[in-house]
Amino acid sequence: MQSQQVAIIKALEQHIGISLLSLLIAMVIAIPLAILLKDHRRIAEACLQVAGIIQTIPSLAVLGLLIPIVGIGTVPAVIALVLYAIMPIFQNTYAGLTDIAPNLEEAATAFGLTKWKKLERLELPMAMPMILSGIRISLVMIIGTATLAALIGGGGLGTFILTGIQSNNNDYVIIGAVLSAVLAFFFSWLLKFISKNTKRMRVGLIGIALILIGFGGFKTYQAVWPAPTKIVIAGKMGSEPDILIHMYKDLIKDADPKADVTLKPNFGGTNFLFKALQSNQIDIYPEFTGTVNQQIIKLKGKTSSDPEKTYQTARRELASRYQMRYLKPMKYQNGYALVASPQFAQEHQLTKMSQLSALNDQVEAGFDPDFYQLHDGYPGLKGPYGYNFKTVKTMEPSIRYKAIANGRVNVVDGYTTDPQIPQYHLKMLQDDKHFFPPYQGAPLMKESFAKKNPKVVKALNKLSGKITTEEMQQMNYDVTVKKQSAAHVARRYLLQHHLIKK
Incomplete structure (x- = not known):
């Protein structure tokens, strides 16, 4: 935790942000809907049935269905979490509003209260414990399910869990799992504490409302009007892509200190990254020649065992099919x-x-x-x-x-x-009969981006033919086993080989 404190703080911020934004949207949908339908039992029950059906769909399937529509990243993660969070809030709000004793409703009517005054002075205060209970259930569920956002580049504490599983590093798994549990426990306790009496509830609700509106508004503003970023570099899960994207950043900043570079480590698998590149969500990511031929362009037949032929095929097909530029590969192979x-x-x-x-x-x-x-x-x-x-x-x-x-x-x-x-x-053991296809890594970007940023292309081409298998093995070892930061390991290599200035 000490060596990863910066990454942990960032992941916590992302996780809380996704969770609170999803909760706010779910509340805005579910609570007014329950109020509108409290006197329309059949429609309300139909809505509950629909919400219940949505809850039975596996979260991974929901994310998979959303990706072709809204892409990858935070947006599909928030939509999926909202869909799951609506039912407990709607169900509890509706139950709280419809379970009020009839004699109280009749007394309110006898005193001449209008429909909306009755809602304000009687129904909502009486239903508030049930509403808060629904919100508490939804928030705990959201925090737990939000770990899946890491699968589609949404960030959060799930990044640590996925990285730990892939790298066989239980430290990362424990960090992600324990912090997710602590977050869920803390917010559940907070809502339970608030609901103990009327005074706490009033003050707590005002505070929560201000936090949710402020946080949700800020996140919505970021989503609709994101801060201008010139270059976004993403990487797959694991230590090696993390090292490579930090090298890319250092090389670009060395060539142009004013360059605005944002890194998105542990962004997802090949398909997610490639789609993100196509949709301009990212600008660059490291990809391997064998992966391009087998998973992206899906060449028929066996891939050539000649590294140069494999690279040239990948470069040519990416350019003709997708208008992308595949820069020159590094020396080592990750096959x-x-x-x-x-x-x-x-x-x-x-x-x-x-x-x-x-x-x-x-x-x-x-x-x-x-x-x-x-x-x-x-x-x-x-x-x-x-x-x-x-x-x-x-x-x-x-x-x-x-x-x-x-x-x-x-x-x-x-x-x-x-x-x-x-x-x-x-x-x-040496593959002396050259059975396995070559897997050499190189930066992949759109042709339009490459033409607009010749300095970036020139900077990244410095890695062409560099880094041996033994050197990359050692760098992965330093990050995974010795717990050194990927940024530190990447910069040390570039300095030792005089690829950047101090």
Whole structure:
């Protein structure tokens, strides 16, 4: 927490902002709707049924349906949270307004109170405990569900949870989960404390209303009239994209100190980032040649094993299909690799993947489910390498390194720049038959942006042909294992290799 305090504060701000804005919008919709429908039972019950159906739809499905309509980021996250928050507020408000004793309603009418005066002096005060209870339920639910905003680049504490799961770092998972729980507990306690008596309720409601209106208004202003930002750089989940986007920022700022650069780390997966680039939500992000060919342009047939041909195909297709410019790639590759335990590698003098075929009856492998099933993984390796391992267990990516470190398996799949390779002193085997496609990283941007910003292109091209696999492994190790900040690691590399001025 000490090393990540800046990121934690930012994530907390994003999480609270998304939650309070969603709650405010849900209250503005649900409470007036319940007031309008309190004398129209059938319509009210129909609305409750619709709200109930919405609640049964998985949140991930709602986000998936919203992305093609409103894009990615905070907006779809807020819409999804509002949809989930409406029902408890509407249900409790409606119940509170309709459960008032008939004799009290009759007395109010006898005293000559108009419909709106009756609402103001009798119905709302009587229903207020129920309304606050609904708001409390909605807010707790919103805070918990808001962690999913990280999946679509909405930020918040879910970023820590997703990063921790992907990097097998329980510290990040605990930070995200515990802080989300603390936020939910605090706001639940606050609302319960306020509802204890009338005086607290009156003062508390005024305070909450001012905070919600102020915070919600500020966030709405930011969404409608965002602060002008010249360059937005985003990255995928994990330490490596985080390091790369900080390098991009430092290179751009070195070339033009007046450049206004905003970073969006842990923004999401390939599809989210590419769509964000297409819709001008971001300007630059680091992408890999193999990923471009297989996931974005979806080339038919096997990707070439020649890094230069792979890059040129990706560059050409991105330019012709999407009018995007793919800059020159770095030296290292972040592709698939087979990794052996130090004991197994030393015992059999392993350095190449082809040597494993002679040890088929001794290899106990642990593979990611995708690697185990896809043609570019284990099934495809059986032909050129003649593999038929003794046992193959499938396990989640974060678990397989623990399995090989604990001696449960002696060979696993991995990526060439994984920090766990040096962390556990594992032996990465050379793909001597060039089976795996090349995965070299390079900045991706729109052609229109590149033409408007030649200084940015020139600055980023300084990374062309730089950074070896060993150097990126070490940088990932420094961030993931040693807990150094990605910004510090990135700047240190650029300074050591004289790519920027001090």
